[in-house]
Amino acid sequence: AKTLGRGRYEVFNETMREQVRFIQKLESDLRRALERKEFQVYYQPIVNLQTSAIHGFEALVRWNHPQRGLLTPGHFIPIAEEIGLITQLDWQVIQEACQQVYRWNENRKNRPPFVISVNLSAKHFTEDNLVEQVTKILNETGLESPCLKIEMTETALLEEPEKVAVTISQLKSIGIGLSLDDFGTGYSSLSYLHRFSVDNLKLDMSFIQTMNSEPQSFEIVRTMIVLAHALNINAIAEGIETAEQLNTLQHLDCPLGQGYYFSKPLPAENIQQIF
Ligand code: C2E
Ligand code: CA
Ligand code: CA
Ligand code: CA
Secondary structure (H helix, E strand, O other): OOOHHHHHHHHHHHHHHHHHHHHHHHHHHHHHHHHOOOOEEEEEEEOOOOOOOOOEEEEEEEEEEEEEEOHHHHHHHHHHOOOOOOHEEEEEEEEHHHHHHHHHHHOOOOOOEEEEEEOOHHHHOOOOOOHHHHHHHHHHHHHOOHHHHEEHHHHHHOOOOOHHHHHHHHHOOOOOEEEEEEEEOOOOHHHHHOOOHHHEEEHHHHHHHOOOOHHHHHHHHHHHHHHHHHOOOOOOEEEOOOOOHHHHHHHHOOEEEOOOOOOOOHHHHHHHOOO
């Protein structure tokens, strides 16, 4: 029994050692990737659902990993958060996205400028230099503050609400809007919408993709759109994949949306060809 116990212990230990090695490798890979600029920004159009005009884009990061190929955020964002590299990664993404949209907007002199929406991990909102960092990026890239929207999830609001509220009001005072991401999936409190003066409400794709088959989802989507209108907030439907879904959202008077029906997230070169 003793031997078996020890054997088991060592198997467990070996697995742990392997996991530690895996994480260490990823960590050094991530550091190298930040230095060598292996991260690439993909852009997904956010569309005016009534006119089909492109309103702007959401910046979604990809990792061109030299061995593992193109990786989506699910493969590395959680680890980057855990080892404290997410803020650096986000700044690289935001810098590149702002620079790109500034260039696109230069050629749109007589049309409304595109708005770029960036995802900020919850970690940023309790850090002290968020507003300075954003201001620096706007100054460096020349992008006007109303062209930048920051997307955050409800979890970011939970940790230190007082501190987060101050950060958000500072962002607002320099003209930057706020989108509440994945709305309806977290610990949503309707009071957040008011308290943090949210500008956009992103309706989670889980509702959009079931609203035509499940009456409850439909009611949730309908009600969220009514709520957004009543509070003077723009609703943005996520994950629109079919003409039927678009049609439903148009009937519900949802102003904005994004999804594979319009376009997948694409590199800047490819996005340029569709507008
Ligand atoms: P999210 O912010 O909710 O982004 C929407 C996700 O849905 C994206 O996945 C997008 O590619 C995908 N999507 C868009 N339209 C459709 C559709 O019609 N159907 C389906 N099935 N999916 C659609 P992606 O790019 O894999 O990103 C996953 C998550 O990673 C994002 O969720 C966001 O939370 C996070 N993320 C992405 N880029 C960044 C970043 O630069 N910084 C941080 N902190 N997080 C990021
Ligand atoms: Ca988002
Ligand atoms: Ca989302
Ligand atoms: Ca999400």
